[in-house]
Amino acid sequence: MPYIVTVKAGLVDVVLPGNIRVQGGESVRLTDAQFHQVTNSARAALFTSVQQVDVPISKEYVDTQDALLLPRAGGTVEGDLAVGGGLTVAGTEVSGTQAGDVGLRAWTFDPASITGGSSATVGTLFLCAVYLRRPTTVSGVWFALTSGASGLTAGQSFVGLYSASGVLLTSALLDSMLTGTTARQVAIAPQSLSAGTYWVALLVNATTAPNIASGEANSAIRNTVMNLGLSPSQYRYAVAGTGLTSLPSTITPPNNSSTGIQAFWFGLS
Template identity: 35%
Template sequence: MLPDSIPTVTVTGRYLTPDGTPLSGNVTFRAPAVLTFSSADVILGGPVTIALDATGAVSVTLPATDAPGMNPTGWAYVVTEQLAGVAPGRSYSVLLPAEHRTADLADLAPTDPGKANYVAVRGDSAYEVAVEQGFAGTVEQWLASLVGATGTKGDTGPKGATGADGPTGARGAQGSQGTPGKDGAAGVVQSVNGQSAAAVVLTAGDVGAISATAAGAAGGVAQLDQSGKVPASQLPASSGGSAVASVNGKTGAVVLAAGDVGAAASDHAHTAAQVGALGTATRGAALGVAPLDGSGDVPLANLPTAAIPSVWTPGDLGFKAWTFDPAVTDSAAQYCQIGYVYLMGIVLREAATLSRLCFYTAGNGATQPNNQSFAGLYNSSGARVAQTTSLNNWFSVNEGNTIECGLTANYSAAAGLYWVALLINGPSAATNGPGFARGAAAGTNPAGQARASAVSFIRHGRLSTTGLTALPASFAPASAIVPDANAIWAAAY
């Protein structure tokens, strides 16, 4: 809605066909430039397009073309009509002065299409002419100056005599009804399907039909029987209906035996060699097949020397996965800060059922972890998938020992990346609890953080939240993990 300080004019119009049917389409009003109204703190721009309603009418309220304080001035609206079925759309210019609050396009639009477009320019009013001629004063004063002094009332004249009534005329006789005229001749057909002749004759092709002679004929169309199907007589020989001539060289009521199709009878016995198979004696023998052990792996005895790794693997020491070879741990032990969750990355190369999370303590003091201490397993999305019971049940005073912490339930892990999590609470002195075997501990971002830029998995770190007394159900790996200078050794099986 326009501000009240901008004078407006409501423009209406109605468009009908010659028989009174409402037209459809739209009418566009376009100012020649962007209009600025500084007093109203507003800038107006762009065309205004109004669609004809169901009665063919339009109505729109627009700023007056002579609104005070408007920049630029001295312009007119360009009206463009786009009406369905009326071509081409005409365009013309109109002024909308503020003194006329309403205007109808029927009074403004040019009616003669042969005339050039024009702008309806308002002429000077009588008051404006009077001002031009030297009158000084307001419109009200000028209107008052047009009223003369009241003259004296004249005498009442004498009443005239009443005239006599005129004679009543005689009523004429009603004339007889005329003879009805003859009916006019019927209109003449001008053309039929584009043909103009005294006697038009149409063929099947003239009306988009198929000739009756094309039914069942070559190059024509197929006929349908009473069931709506093409008769067998009009089907090609390859469309079916012919009997099988023979089966495997036999005719009549054919019954095939196993030998007829190159097969052995169901009760016939063959050796492995006769059926192209390997006998059980070939298991583990030269040119035979390799057996699998109870875990589904090929035994080392059946692997070539080059396929047997020359380094220690987790399986060699009974684990499914570990963070790194424990033989390369640092000489100093890692004592965990209370309430921190440490994360150690492991890789499962194949699916496995896990029941234990393992750590190595280079030594353990007199104060044991309390019942707010836990170990757990998180997948690479940060969801906790397994957890131990409280660690106060697993640690004892020692000078070096593998600590195997049982999960509350076995976990069937798919192959992939996981974090072993460790939370220690209880020991108050830095060296009064378990001292864990660890890898490199140089700086705040040790080599345990090394990875390619495309890899998001952080091998060693800890959660940014402190003071925890339980493992969280999940965390956001991209934001919750911070680097840690200590790479604690951990394993799972």
């Protein structure tokens, strides 16, 4: 924690750590590191008072050297935190490529981790979670085909976006978007979204389903590990119905299933 120190009256041009220059009678704030660079004997000679400052942990606190300070015991920064360099949390590097680095609002996972394509089983409502860390507006959904569909049933294939409570926020018809082998961007009605969890939904009806770029291909791993430790309402990947020809206006998240899930890659723009 930082300290507020008052320099003894009569002293002139006192230079403290961080090249902080003060005069007698003035008070100045020192970071914890700066304060402890001053020896005990020097403190006694220089300061008439020393006060340790309690930093509010629910707000940003920036010192004179533009360093973010939080109590050593921990705390929460509410709002945005911009880090210009690398960021390590509890020894783990967390400043790898993020969706915003490539112009997206969020994604299901880094597309560099795509391992191939998985079938979008006909009539099955697939859910794939995206996590928004801050409020934003989205107006498009990205996905990629590794093989196209054939015999599409007109008006029965959709991409959509569900809230964490299971409300369908928007959807778009995919009839012309499921052929070929390419990345697709589907326009959706712009949605102003708060921070939180959302599901991108995919429903396909065709004679032959397309294969969508995805992550883990082993179904046993998908069905057991992808949602490890999560309740159905929190599933990262889920199935929310079968035998469907349209997206329901609401789903019931506690009824989400982890059987038959696919780790499709989606990006929100």
